[in-house]
Amino acid sequence: MTSMNRRIASGSARGARLLAGTALGAVAARAAYTALTRRPPGFNGLGGDEAWGRTNHRGEPVTLLEGPAFVAGAAAGGLLAPGLGGGRTRAAALLAGVGSGVLGGYDDLAGSASSRGFKGHLGALARGEVTSGAVKILGIGATGLAAAAVAGSPAPTRAGRGFDTLVNGAIVAGGANLMNLFDLRPGRAIKVGLITGVPLALAARGPAVAAAPLGAAAALLPEDLAERAMLGDTGSNALGALLGLAATRLGRGPRLAVLAGLVGLNAASEFVSFTKVIARTPALNRIDMLGRRPVAAPVPVPDASVGVPSGGAASVPRQQGAAESSVANDPAS
Numbered sequence: 001m002t003s004m005n006r007r008i009a010s011g012s013a014r015g016a017r018l019l020a021g022t023a024l025g026a027v028a029a030r031a032a033y034t035a036l037t038r039r040p041p042g043f044n045g046l047g048g049d050e051a052w053g054r055t056n057h058r059g060e061p062v063t064l065l066e067g068p069a070f071v072a073g074a075a076a077g078g079l080l081a082p083g084l085g086g087g088r089t090r091a092a093a094l095l096a097g098v099g100s101g102v103l104g105g106y107d108d109l110a111g112s113a114s115s116r117g118f119k120g121h122l123g124a125l126a127r128g129e130v131t132s133g134a135v136k137i138l139g140i141g142a143t144g145l146a147a148a149a150v151a152g153s154p155a156p157t158r159a160g161r162g163f164d165t166l167v168n169g170a171i172v173a174g175g176a177n178l179m180n181l182f183d184l185r186p187g188r189a190i191k192v193g194l195i196t197g198v199p200l201a202l203a204a205r206g207p208a209v210a211a212a213p214l215g216a217a218a219a220l221l222p223e224d225l226a227e228r229a230m231l232g233d234t235g236s237n238a239l240g241a242l243l244g245l246a247a248t249r250l251g252r253g254p255r256l257a258v259l260a261g262l263v264g265l266n267a268a269s270e271f272v273s274f275t276k277v278i279a280r281t282p283a284l285n286r287i288d289m290l291g292r293r294p295v296a297a298p299v300p301v302p303d304a305s306v307g308v309p310s311g312g313a314a315s316v317p318r319q320q321g322a323a324e325s326s327v328a329n330d331p332a333s
Contacts, residue, residue, distance in 0.1 A: 018201055021081030021211025022218075029073025029216035033223065036065045043109050051109060056227055057185060064108055066223055067234030070216050071101035074242055077212025092151035093209060093245060099143035100176045100241035104233030107136045111233075137177070140237060144173030147245060167255055168248035172241050174262035179240025180233055181269050186292050187225040188278075189236045190217045193243060195287075200246040210246035213239055225291040 040048025040063070052064045078093045111132035148168035153161040183189040194217060201210040217239055223229040231239065247258045278284045289295075 017082045017208055018211050021077055021208055022215035024080050025073050025077030025212030025215030026219035027073075027215075028076035028212075029069050029219045032072035032076075033066065033069035033220060033229075036069055037063065037229075040065060054230070054232075056230065058227070060227060062227060063229045064232035064234065066220050066229035067101065067108065067232040067236070067238070068105065070213075070220055070231060070235040071097060071238045073216035073219065074213040074238060077215060078209075078242075081208055081212050088150055088152055089209065092147045093212075093242060095150060096143065096147035096172050096176075096241040096245045097213070097238045099147070100140050100172075101234050101238035103136045103139040103143065104176075104180070104235070104237035107132045107233045111136075136233070136237075140176050140241070141169075141173045144171070144176070144241065144244070145169035147172050147241070148248065151245065151248065164252070167252075167259055168245075171247050171255065171259050171262060172244040174259065174266055175244025175247070176237040176241035178262055178266055178269075179243070180236040181266075181274060183231050183233075183236040184275055185288065186227050186230070187221055187290075188288055189231050189239065190221045190224055191287060191290070193217050193239045194221075197243050197246065200243060200249075203246075203250060209249060210243060213242040213246075221291075227293065 040052055042048050043051040049063075054062055054064055056062045074097050075094055078097065079090060145165065146169075148165045148171075151168065153164035153168070155161045155164050179189055179193065182192045194214060197210050197214045197217075201214060220229070220231075220235075224231070244262075248255060250258065278288050
């Protein structure tokens with residue numbers, strides 16, 4: 001067999017593994033979503049619908065069960081997908097996805113909006129207040145390092161392997177946090193995941209790692225765009241962590257570039273509203289609105305100087321509830 005034929009055969013095999021992993025993740029995620037929404041699990045004495053129900057940016061009810069469905073689909077697909085190599089890679093993917101998802105789920109179910117962003121949560125921790133967000137930040141950092149250590153490094157020296165573990169762990173954790181910052185409008189986090197994940201899946205060393213999470217995310221996108229469900233911290237943290245793990249399969253130079261981008265964007269989120277930047281940038285806004293319901297026109301507020309007809313009542317704009325504030329608002333807004 002010529003070298004050209006070998007390359008074609010190798011490319012065909014990689015493509016088949018990618019499609020198989022994607023299909024497995026998609027089927028598992030849809031099955032999990034169906035099961036979870038049919039019988040939503042309760043939490044801390046609350047019924048399932050109440051525990052997982054939230055109010056979106058329109059003031060309409062959505063469920064966060066898309067997040068656990070994504071985690072289950074990505075985990076099942078990752079365990080069954082061909083081409084992940086040894087057991088270390090599968091174990092690292094399971095740890096990164098499920099670990100980040102569990103920590104995100106803790107914040108979804110037990111968190112509050114009293115502190116927001118790195119600055120808010122770490123500032124509260126400095127004052128002696130342990131917020132659910134601080135637990136998640138520290139926990140995802142530890143999960144990223146653990147997943148990187150389990151995945152291992154091909155570096156020939158101990159110092160090189162240690163350096164790779166630190167860089168790779170930071171990429172996993174940074175990806176988990178950054179993806180969560182995009183889960184503020186329907187479909188946005190999944191679109192970001194697909195746009196960044198497909199090139200990673202096509203990279204020479206990373207197709208199988210990214211395949212199952214991409215399939216799970218794509219399968220759940222219709223629910224997200226229809227504003228019936230959202231990833232929440234559970235799903236967005238897991239999606240970002242798994243794509244971060246896929247990025248650790250790149251060479252050292254590209255990995256350092258990815259890490260720099262993650263650090264820069266996470267830092268910028270403390271001062272800049274991604275939602276406002278997207279809305280002001282025509283190309284980004286078109287992608288963001290693709291498949292979504294049109295933005296509702298603002299409800300006019302009656303002029304206070306105009307008298308209310310006898311026997312009538314003034315129209316009062318709907319106020320945001322606590323649940324809506326914690327889900328719909330951009331941390332930097």
